[in-house]
Every structure is written in C-alpha cells, then in structure tokens.
Amino acid sequence: MTLSLADEALEKTSGSSRPTRACYVPPHLRNKSFSTPVSSQIPSSNETLPGSQLNRSGSRESRRSGRCRWGDRQRGGGHETNPFDVADKFADLEVSQDETGGGGINFDAYEDIPVETSGSDVPPPVNTFAEIDLGDALSENIRRCKYVKPTPVQRHAIPIAVAGRDLMACAQTGSGKTAAFCFPIISGIMRNWMQQPMPPHGARTACPLALVLSPTRELSCQIHEEAKKFSYQTGVRVVVAYGGAPVFQQLRDLEKGVDILVATPGRLVDLIERTKVSLRMIKYLALDEADRMLDMGFEPQIRRIVEQMDMPPPGVRQTMLFSATFPNEIQRLAFDFLSNYIFLAVGRVGSSTDLISQRVEFVQEKDKRSYLLDLLHAQSQTLTLVFVETKKGADSLEHWLSTNGFLATAIHGDKVQVEREKALRSFKSGHTPILVATDVAARGLDIPHVSHVINFDLPKDIDDYVHRIGRTGRAGKSGLATAFFNEGNRSIAKALSELMQEAHQEVPAWLSQYAERHSERSSFYGGGGRSCKYGSGRFGGHDYRRDAPPRGGNCYYYSYRSGPGGAGDAPPRGGKCYYNSYSFGPGDAGDGPYSTTSHVYGFNHEPVVASGWD
Numbered sequence: 001m002t003l004s005l006a007d008e009a010l011e012k013t014s015g016s017s018r019p020t021r022a023c024y025v026p027p028h029l030r031n032k033s034f035s036t037p038v039s040s041q042i043p044s045s046n047e048t049l050p051g052s053q054l055n056r057s058g059s060r061e062s063r064r065s066g067r068c069r070w071g072d073r074q075r076g077g078g079h080e081t082n083p084f085d086v087a088d089k090f091a092d093l094e095v096s097q098d099e100t101g102g103g104g105i106n107f108d109a110y111e112d113i114p115v116e117t118s119g120s121d122v123p124p125p126v127n128t129f130a131e132i133d134l135g136d137a138l139s140e141n142i143r144r145c146k147y148v149k150p151t152p153v154q155r156h157a158i159p160i161a162v163a164g165r166d167l168m169a170c171a172q173t174g175s176g177k178t179a180a181f182c183f184p185i186i187s188g189i190m191r192n193w194m195q196q197p198m199p200p201h202g203a204r205t206a207c208p209l210a211l212v213l214s215p216t217r218e219l220s221c222q223i224h225e226e227a228k229k230f231s232y233q234t235g236v237r238v239v240v241a242y243g244g245a246p247v248f249q250q251l252r253d254l255e256k257g258v259d260i261l262v263a264t265p266g267r268l269v270d271l272i273e274r275t276k277v278s279l280r281m282i283k284y285l286a287l288d289e290a291d292r293m294l295d296m297g298f299e300p301q302i303r304r305i306v307e308q309m310d311m312p313p314p315g316v317r318q319t320m321l322f323s324a325t326f327p328n329e330i331q332r333l334a335f336d337f338l339s340n341y342i343f344l345a346v347g348r349v350g351s352s353t354d355l356i357s358q359r360v361e362f363v364q365e366k367d368k369r370s371y372l373l374d375l376l377h378a379q380s381q382t383l384t385l386v387f388v389e390t391k392k393g394a395d396s397l398e399h400w401l402s403t404n405g406f407l408a409t410a411i412h413g414d415k416v417q418v419e420r421e422k423a424l425r426s427f428k429s430g431h432t433p434i435l436v437a438t439d440v441a442a443r444g445l446d447i448p449h450v451s452h453v454i455n456f457d458l459p460k461d462i463d464d465y466v467h468r469i470g471r472t473g474r475a476g477k478s479g480l481a482t483a484f485f486n487e488g489n490r491s492i493a494k495a496l497s498e499l500m501q502e503a504h505q506e507v508p509a510w511l512s513q514y515a516e517r518h519s520e521r522s523s524f525y526g527g528g529g530r531s532c533k534y535g536s537g538r539f540g541g542h543d544y545r546r547d548a549p550p551r552g553g554n555c556y557y558y559s560y561r562s563g564p565g566g567a568g569d570a571p572p573r574g575g576k577c578y579y580n581s582y583s584f585g586p587g588d589a590g591d592g593p594y595s596t597t598s599h600v601y602g603f604n605h606e607p608v609v610a611s612g613w614d
C-alpha cells in the first residue's frame, strides 16, 4: 500500500495512521471531457493520446493505477475555477481620475520612457501582443485580462524571452514585469510539450519545467494567482510553495502535477531536501525581486537551488532576473546564473515612476502621529498604506489608529501566515482601508486602488523607498507618496533628493541642504547617494559587461529612438562593442542620458551583507 506524499506529510503531522486513498477526483470532474484544447496538438482527455502525451495527460495512467503521480496532469481546463470572475468591491472607494477605465492602463504615461538594452543579437521589440505567437489559449487570457497593449517592459522582454534568451530586466514598479516573464514561460511550455521528457514512471518527486523564485510569501501567492490567470485553460499547471503554511496542502498540489512552481527559497530548499521536488527538468528559471532575496540573506539558499542541486546549468535552462532595482551585488548573481544574456533597463535603473507625486515633510518623531491623523482626515476614503520600520511599531500604530476611529489593520513578519493573509484581504477589499506595514509589504504586491503610501518611518535604503512607494501609481495610474523626514533620516537625504529630482518632483530646500551636508560628510568617508549604490554615473546600474570583457562572443550596445528626430543607430563605440538605447517619445537621439554616457559598474566579489528580514 502506497501513500501519496501529501498523505505521508499529513500522517506525520497528525501522527495518526490512516488508510491509503486513491487520488480524489471531485464529482464535477469525473467523466467529463475538457473544453478548449490548448492547441490542435493537445487533444482533450477523452481522446486517444499519442506517445508520451498519453503518459503526460495523466488521466489514463492515473485511472489504471488508481492514484496520482507527480507530473500527472489533466490537459485542457474546462473545470478550472474561472480566475477572471472577480467582483468589483471598490465601488465606494475613490479612484483616481486619470484611469482609462475598465482596469485599463494609461499608456501615455510610458510614452517617452527611455529603454536601454545591451547584449548580442537583441531581438527587436514589438508593439502588440499579436506580433508574438503566444498561442491561442494564452492570447485569449491576455484579452480576458484586458491587456490591450504590452507595457514597455513587455514590448522588449517578451520577444527576448520568447527567443530563448537569458535576460536581466529592470523596469519601474507597477509596469507589468510579472506578465513579462510569465507569458514566455507559459507559451514556451505549451509549445514544447511534446518534446518534454516525462518523469520516470511512478516517480514520486515533482519535476516542474519552470521555477519562479520570489522573496516573500505574499508575492509568491500573487505571482501564483497571476500565472494561474494567464494559464487558464492552457493545461499548464501552476503550484505555489512557501513557508509558514502547512506543507501537506502544497504537497497535494504538487502531487496533481506541476509545470510552473512559484516558491520562496526557504520552502523550496526544504522540499528539495525531502526529495519532494527535483529541478532536473527545469527549462525556465525566473527570479523576481532578485535583489531583495539577496538583501534578505537568501543568497546561500538561492545558490544551493540554482548551482548545487540538479538544475540544468546556464545555457541549458533559460534564466531571467526581474526587479525595479538592481544594486551592484546582483551583477555577481547575473554573472554566475545567466548565459549570454540581454540586459534590459526600462526607465532609469532604481528610479521611481513620475506617476507618483512624492512629498516629504519634516516631522519630529513625537509629532508623527498627529501629522498622520491630519493626513488621514484630509483625504476621502481611499486605500492607504502606512510603512513603519518595526513590527512592534506596526502593531502599536494600528492599535492607536483603531482607537482613534480609523479602520486599520497591520502586516509584519511576526504575524502568522493566516493573519498576514487576513490583513491583506481585509485591506484589499476595502474593509480596513488603512494597512500599517513593515517592509514585508514593500515589494511586488499589486493592490489595486492604493492611492496613498505614507512613509511614517523612512527606510534606511533608497531601494526600499522606491519599492514602498511603488505600491501606488501602478499600471499607468497616478498615486501619492508622503514621507516623514527628520534628523534620524539624514543618511537617506542625498539619495532621496536625487531620486525625487529624477522623477521631476519638487525637492524642499531643507532636504537639499540635508543632502548637501550629508554628501560632504559621506564623500569624506567614502560613502554616497544612489550613484554609489549603483556604481558611478547619473543613472547608476547598467550592464557591467559594458566595462568588462565579455565572457564569450561579441558584445553589442545599440541606440535607437522611435520618436520624431530619432537618429537610429548610434555609432559603434570602438572595437566590437556597441551600445543600445531606445526612447519612444519625441526628442533627439544622442542627448538622452542613455545614449552616450559611459559608466563604470562596480563589479566586485565582496561578500554581500544581508540585512535580515522580519
């Protein structure tokens, strides 16, 4: 008698002995034919399946043996819950006026965004999703998502990834990076299904074809939800695994078959060590918010997963790194994980979007709460995210707001996962329109209708500030970010003032003075602002290979502008190296910040200092 792995886990957890069960098939799934086949190549489960497809369909094999196996799956998906069926719970909330309606995106906001690419043979960008053959089912889901046009990062990244190239992509918060890596992965899996080797017969280890690593549980869940939407009725199965939640449910999900595994590094290492997951069939590896994972001290786990387990090496698998910020340390990871990759920067690396109005107010520590009350009283009902530095501070502020008549909840790393999820749900639904959070909510979370982010406590790191305020002003919509600054925040003054200038925000005179004073002091000690974090140069982070000899093959950098006055290709910069910069707005090529400047990217192998995580 054989127990499924989930059963085993449950068994261990409960300590009881239970009879073996065959894989449960819910009544509504029994004896039903699947609608909408993925493509003409993939027959419905009722049809006779040729060759390996027979095994991969899972259905016949499973029925014969009477239990599920890793890698078994049911193609089609007419029985999936429709992920697009979500009611609008935000009718009462004030939504900014510049939305294009219907959840649409304001593409005008991205018109003149500078785009930089470097690497060899960069595939050209597309203007529409239709220009890339993503498959009928995925295209239908893109339509269901109401994605009319690709965002700039999608225009560039999707053709690059669909061409099978490794990619390091940096684009501003809320600009659609999730779809930029999900679409190529889903379409690639569908296209190559017939060629995929099957896990060995009766294998009891899950062998996903794609792995998406992300730093937090909430972000992993969100990517999972997004990926499920995109792969609705494609037959591609997406499973999420993250710590803090019972493992047996995740094992059950893995047991039903997995093509794309979205995971946090800690839980994944655990599953691999327990031989529940093997990475030997990975064809696609995506690291979302890779810099944050390093920051959180996940580098050893990530290196274990990518370099020391059974994952195919760079060049065999396809690897993609995505973030809105790429500090120097991430370049080491790129060097080790990526092969002949393309570097893509949409907007300045580490910059915030102009869609967010940024305000900084000088507020002494003791006055912060009354300032906050003033802000909250002054605004109409809207989703407001308040960032604080400590978990204790989050609880205390939530309590104080509640006693002052505001509907608030809090999220931080000391809360158990159920509480964290409950708080997020309550905030998203508008039930408690104020969420007090630590940095656990700073990255990646896409919460519609957040119109105000308040940095009650400013972070020490400017990248954290960029990600925090990026919870508003997403997908072409506008947002407001207010920060309370005082003497205790002087170390961030220079970087903050530079960032605000870049985003065309008004910098208060007192902040400029703080910035100047700090810059004098820090240049004495060898420190600096944003440019120090990202290497030298005005826009900081870029492809370090521009400054270092390529590992193999030629290296090219090009420059393009598609707006009026665009000058086309920039002249080669000597030898075999070319540099590439795009801009879609009006203007002249050659005078943009990306077209000619040469920057030295700090590329060293010093140890990364992990700041820890709450």
Ligand SMILES: Nc1ncnc2c1ncn2[C@@H]1O[C@H](COP(=O)(O)OP(=O)(O)OP(=O)(O)O)[C@@H](O)[C@H]1O
Pocket: 103, 104, 105, 146, 147, 148, 149, 150, 151, 154, 171, 172, 173, 174, 175, 176, 177, 178, 179, 323, 324, 443, 444, 445, 446, 470, 471, 474, 475
């Ligand atoms: N082409 C598109 N058309 C319309 N909306 C889009 C498009 N692409 C993405 N979106 C929407 O934009 C929002 C932001 O996308 P996403 O969360 O992927 O941004 P991101 O760049 O990953 O942000 P962050 O850096 O904060 O993680 C989401 O609500 C997503 O559904």
